[in-house]
Amino acid sequence: MSSYTTISSDKLARLIGTANAPALIDVRTDEDFAADRRLIPGSIKLSHDNVPEWGAEFAGRTAIVSCLRGAKLAQGTAAWLRQLGVQAETLEGGFEGWKDAKLPLLDTRKLPPRDAKGRTVWVTRARPKVDRIACPWLIRRFVDPNAVFLFVAPSEVVAVGERFKAAPFDIENVFWSHRGELCTFDVMIEEFGIAAPALLRLATLVRGADTGRPDLAPEAPGLLAASLGLSRMYDDDLEQLEAGMLLYDAFYRWCRDATSETHNWPTNKAKA
Known part of the structure; x- marks a missing residue:
């Protein structure tokens, strides 16, 4: 069940493509991304390692953070973003949960x-x-x-x-x-x-x-x-x-x- 700091794949899918969609941030490790180079549509790929450096760019905005399974990398990044004034949530189940739901994935190779x-x-x-x-x-x-x-x-x-x-x-x-x-x-x-x-x-x-x-x-x-x-x-x-x-x-x-x-x-x- 979603908490105030998480969002389900179904709910996120309703936001993607709309004018007021949140920023979507993928913080999978390089190894995890190399294994599947697709992204949730509208996402940008950033590193959790330096979130204090890039996080301020999203101040005053809403953001959804995903890692491979929605665990430590996404939750830690979202927590850092909240410290920087971002309304940040994590995606339940992460990238794997989105994929298991058979929702569209962007082929970044193109x-x-x-x-x-x-x-x-x-x-x-x-x-x-x-x-x-x-x-x-x-x-x-x-x-x-x-x-x-x-x-x-x-x-x-x-x-x-x-x-x-x-x-x-x-x-x-x-x-x-x-x-x-x-x-x-x-x-x-x-x-x-x-x-x-x-x-x-x-x-x-x-x-x-x-x-x-x-x-x-x-x-x-x-x-x-x-x-x-x-x-x-x-x-x-x-x-x-x-x-x-x-x-x-x-x-x-x-x-x-x-x-x-x-x-x-x-x-x-x-x-x-």
Whole structure:
């Protein structure tokens, strides 16, 4: 049974991917991580050895700490974080408990190299519309919450990627791109191994909006309209991305929690 300093896998799974998700910190030993290099989606890998050095970065936030089985490393790290002003809990059963529950795990072998601050860096074409906002949302919410996105001229994406060690996405002839009828958003879900019903439903909407297939989902034209509207509202691609994060947060929560809900008017209409 959960205590005020622990959280169950089921409860954590409901928080991951949402706008107010806690920081997820994996403190497994190097040996344990080498045995299974996957992460709970949205996690960052840090060492318990120097928590007093990095812990202050999370002051004023909530955090969930996991180790292999939710024992000494996670509990000690969480206790240190609480000393530093972090609302820290540990994951019941740790990484093994999450895995036993058959919840999604992120394949870190597919991640691009991280920069000196531990962030993944991505590059794509400027003036995003659908896929180039959807993919950063997916990465920030499920892959790397600290990811950096560079928007450049289409002709310079590959060269910028090479010079700045950034992973190019959503252009032709790169790994992170469309494959057949799948758009880049679909490919990222598949390659990272984070498929879940709500994300797959959202992927259908993104694919329909991004590839001119409104028949795939009734909501796809609405997503396209909202995306094109945002692209007209913002000249700055990064400002558009921040606004787009809220848009995809809303569509994700609809996909996960509200697909069966309807809205009728008038509310007091007599039933037949």
